[in-house]
Amino acid sequence: MTAMETNVHGQLEIGGMSTDELTAAYGTPLMVYDEEMIREKARSFREAFIESGLEFQVAYASKAFMCKEMVRLAEEENLSLDVVSGGELYTALQAGFPAGRIHFHGNNKSEEELVMALEAEIGCFVVDSFLELELLHDLAKEREQQVNILLRVTPGVEAHTHDYIMTGQDDSKFGFGISTGQADRAMQIALCKPYYTVLGIHSHIGSQIFELDGFQQAITVLSDFLQGVRIECDVVLPVLNIGGGFGVRYTEEDKPLPISDYIKAITDSVKESFGENGYPLPEVWIEPGRSIVAEAGTTLYKVGSKKIIPDVRTYVSVDGGMTDNLRPALYGAKYHAVLANRPNEECTELVSIAGKCCESGDMLIWDLMLPPVNFGDTLAVFSTGAYGYSMANNYNRIPRPAVVFVKDGESRVVIERESYADLVRLDR
Numbered sequence: 001m002t003a004m005e006t007n008v009h010g011q012l013e014i015g016g017m018s019t020d021e022l023t024a025a026y027g028t029p030l031m032v033y034d035e036e037m038i039r040e041k042a043r044s045f046r047e048a049f050i051e052s053g054l055e056f057q058v059a060y061a062s063k064a065f066m067c068k069e070m071v072r073l074a075e076e077e078n079l080s081l082d083v084v085s086g087g088e089l090y091t092a093l094q095a096g097f098p099a100g101r102i103h104f105h106g107n108n109k110s111e112e113e114l115v116m117a118l119e120a121e122i123g124c125f126v127v128d129s130f131l132e133l134e135l136l137h138d139l140a141k142e143r144e145q146q147v148n149i150l151l152r153v154t155p156g157v158e159a160h161t162h163d164y165i166m167t168g169q170d171d172s173k174f175g176f177g178i179s180t181g182q183a184d185r186a187m188q189i190a191l192c193k194p195y196y197t198v199l200g201i202h203s204h205i206g207s208q209i210f211e212l213d214g215f216q217q218a219i220t221v222l223s224d225f226l227q228g229v230r231i232e233c234d235v236v237l238p239v240l241n242i243g244g245g246f247g248v249r250y251t252e253e254d255k256p257l258p259i260s261d262y263i264k265a266i267t268d269s270v271k272e273s274f275g276e277n278g279y280p281l282p283e284v285w286i287e288p289g290r291s292i293v294a295e296a297g298t299t300l301y302k303v304g305s306k307k308i309i310p311d312v313r314t315y316v317s318v319d320g321g322m323t324d325n326l327r328p329a330l331y332g333a334k335y336h337a338v339l340a341n342r343p344n345e346e347c348t349e350l351v352s353i354a355g356k357c358c359e360s361g362d363m364l365i366w367d368l369m370l371p372p373v374n375f376g377d378t379l380a381v382f383s384t385g386a387y388g389y390s391m392a393n394n395y396n397r398i399p400r401p402a403v404v405f406v407k408d409g410e411s412r413v414v415i416e417r418e419s420y421a422d423l424v425r426l427d428r
């Protein structure tokens with residue numbers, strides 16, 4: 001499923017608005033979100049947990065896409081929020097998100113960021129290193145402030161995904177390794193610190209995962225780890241956070257499971273593993289990012305130049321590229337696209353979609369079948385809602401696109417298009 005459908009006039013539309021109307025109103029490149037689809041995804045996670053009967057929190061991983069309006073939506077949908085930097089925390093607070101539902105991640109949080117989060121009285125710090133374990137406690141003690149923490153551990157599970165987005169293996173910059181004994185040592189230290197309330201542990205095995213076995217294996221390892229802590233330290237910890245990583249559909253090759261299947265597998269594994277250990281069932285927290293916003297997002301571009309190299313390739317250039325979607329250049333990520341203004345025409349031309357940066361690697365899609373493409377056509381690239389705008393950049397001083405939410409035929413700007421004046425704002 002994509003966020004886009006063809007209406008009775010044969011036009012493509014998102015959230016009840018035709019893409020022609022959207023580009024006429026806001027220009028291109030334009031990031032368009034189907035707001036209702038984001039809300040449905042959020043609800044699916046919560047409903048699946050309710051079904052399981054376990055206590056839970058679903059924290060939206062704001063790194064996937066964040067702006068104040070997205071934070072407000074997360075709040076309305078009863079999500080918690082995972083932030084990984086002072087900037088994400090600031091945005092959440094500016095949007096009025098309840099601090100008690102904010103979880104702060106990061107492998108190198110600065111003292112300034114920790115103080116900011118302490119002042120805001122956020123719900124939980126996910127402590128990632130021995131340095132942070134000491135630093136955060138020193139700061140909490142100075143302020144005589146009790147803080148909730150989770151320890152981020154690496155369970156030694158390798159998720160089947162791109163190397164750069166795999167995080168649960170032993171050789172990772174994140175967290176305390178279980179097999180190396182670091183997690184055990186960190187736990188011993190944390191439990192002795194009076195200003196810490198240790199809620200439990202966190203693990204995130206990677207992103208864009210389609211198989212269930214990685215989650216299941218991780219849960220077994222985490223459950224055994226907590227059981228070990230119980231035996232050694234005589235303490236039962238109430239929270240198990242197993243991160244995000246649920247896969248989405250970018251192209252036909254991707255076959256993600258329904259959200260309910262992921263959550264059922266996770267909650268069943270928790271019941272089984274903890275049950276076997278006779279451990280009280282923990283509250284389960286998750287942190288989906290991509291699976292909440294990716295498929296709801298579509299990027300609309302204007303087609304510009306076309307270069308035909310006979311018997312080699314046809315390059316079709318659009319008015320954006322790696323500045324608004326770095327994923328193809330960074331990970332070789334694949335996307336699907338159609339011509340939004342002529343969606344029903346037969347696809348007879350094999351083309352490759354290039355961005356406008358001064359960089360040969362600035363390609364959005366290799367080898368895509370489209371109807372004969374002309375200057376001025378609109379290209380719609382699907383499933384760009386996660387890690388697109390959030391990794392956007394100003395290479396070649398290209399301004400970032402506008403972002404709109406569309407729902408029930410109405411659209412509203414949630415992030416203004418960046419202007420040239422914005423680009424020089426910080427220059428001296």
Ligand SMILES: Cc1ncc(COP(=O)(O)O)c(C=O)c1O
Nearest residue numbers: 061204207244245287288289290
């Ligand atoms: C700690 C942590 N939690 C949650 C996420 C969100 O992952 P995803 O967007 O794949 O759901 C990430 C990113 O991979 C992460 O590093």
Ligand SMILES: N[C@@H](CCCC[NH3+])C(=O)O
Nearest residue numbers: 063165207208327386387
């Ligand atoms: N940015 C990555 C995912 C990293 C997730 C954060 N740990 C992507 O686009 O797929």
